Amino acid sequence: MIVDVDTGIDDALALLYLLASPEAEIAAVLCTAGNVPVAQVTTNTLAWLEVCGRSDIEVAVGSAVPLVAPLMTTEDTHGPRGVGYAELPDASHGPSARTAAEAWVELTRERPGELTGLVTGPLTNLALALRLDPGVLGRLRRLVVMGGCFNHPGNTTPTSEWNVAVDPEAAKVVFDAFAGLDPRRRPLLCPLDTTESIEMRPVHVARIAELAGSVPPEELSEDDPCGRRSRASVPVVRHLSDALRFYMEFHRDQNLGFLAHVHDPFAAAVALGTVPYVTRPATVDVELDGRITRGTTVADWSGIWGRDPDADIVVGTEPEFFFDHFVDRVAFYVRDLNIPRSNN
Structure with missing residues (x-):
């Protein structure tokens, strides 16, 4: 997989x-500006991979700005460093020498038809890669994108989703490149219509901690003082809990409940085929010029534009199944990561 975050x-x-999933082999993680600036994204990614035991994975830095628009970030949602209240240790190494766009091009040339692309941030890096080499999408086994909203309210403007709204021009470049692909390799789009049903709650965090062997019991409550820090004995559980507490507090303050919409893990599960989901084909486009609708994704479900469908949009899933699977897989990986290894 190529994972762009x-x-x-x-x-x-x-x-x-993904690290916990035997189905996934990560060829590289590519960083783009979005939730926070690209330098912070890179710092977070390197540190998180190291905390999770995979400092061997290549991390490449992408563009610091969108194609056209000024960069907007969302520290109010993800915290000043992008990982909530978590304080990750400094990584022991830095990113690779090549850019994220170069990595998209070079990896797909090295392994044509083998790699699945997963984009959970703005599409800037992939758009820049397509400018370097328009054949990138055709060399992917499949592309999965967390982004857009179609028959659902936006989370950035009334009609736009964050990842697309940050760089609508990049989304337009990528979506236009969908046209003409083999229907069996059409990109899968995971929009807010479905991902906002993936609601992570304190019980899920508590269960991960329990199965991972962390003590004391991990309890997140909306009645806790804001910013209360985890005392979990397992570092990954502690960082995870501190990050999610911030995210849950944000959702509560937006009158959405003490929960977290975890869009990106669901898109990862779609990419691996480990969660049930329903798709519907459509032709997709992005509004660039609307005074109040810029960044809106539009789906032609019935062929009014006279263009063939160029994407499969994920329109349904089973959230309870996803969380049962996600919690077990992550918890047991973290548990095994926390077991001291013998030097013999």
Whole structure:
């Protein structure tokens, strides 16, 4: 897999889930500006991979700005460093020498038809890669994108989703490149319509901690003082809990409940085929010029534009199944990571 992130609390959860998944071989993690600036995204990604035992994975830095628009970030949602209240240790190494766009091009040339691309942030890096080499999408086994909203309210403007709203021009470049692909390799889009049903709650965090062997019991409550820090004995559990507490407090303050919409781990599960989901084909496009609708994704479900469908949109899933699977997989990985290894 090639994983393109703007880490980000739910991006970090997606990376942890992929590391815990035997189906996933991560060829590289690419960083884009989005939730926080690209330098912070890179710092978060390197540190998180190291905390999770995989400092061997290449991390490449992408563009610091969108194609056209000024960069907007969302520290109010993800915290000043992008990982909530978590304080990750400094990574022991830095990113690779090549850019994220170069990595998209070079990895797909080296392994044509083998790699699945997963993008959980803005599409800037992939758009820049397509400018370097328009054949990138055709060399992917499949592309999965967390982004957009179609028959659902936006989370950035009334009609736009964050990842697309940060860089609508990049989304337009990538979506236009969907046209003409083999229907069996059409990109899968995971929009807010479905991902906002993936609601992580304190009980899920408590269960991960319990199965991972962390003590004391991990309890998150909306009645806790804001910013209360975890005392978990297992470092990954502690960082995970501190990140998710911030995210849950944000959702509570937005009158959404003491929960976290974890969009990106769900998209990762779609990419691996480990969660049930329903898709519907459509032709997709992005509004660039609307005074109040810029960044809106539009789906032509019935062929009004006279263009063939160019994407499969994930329109349904089973959240309870996803969380049962996610919790077990992540918890047992963290548990095994925490077991001291013998030097013999």
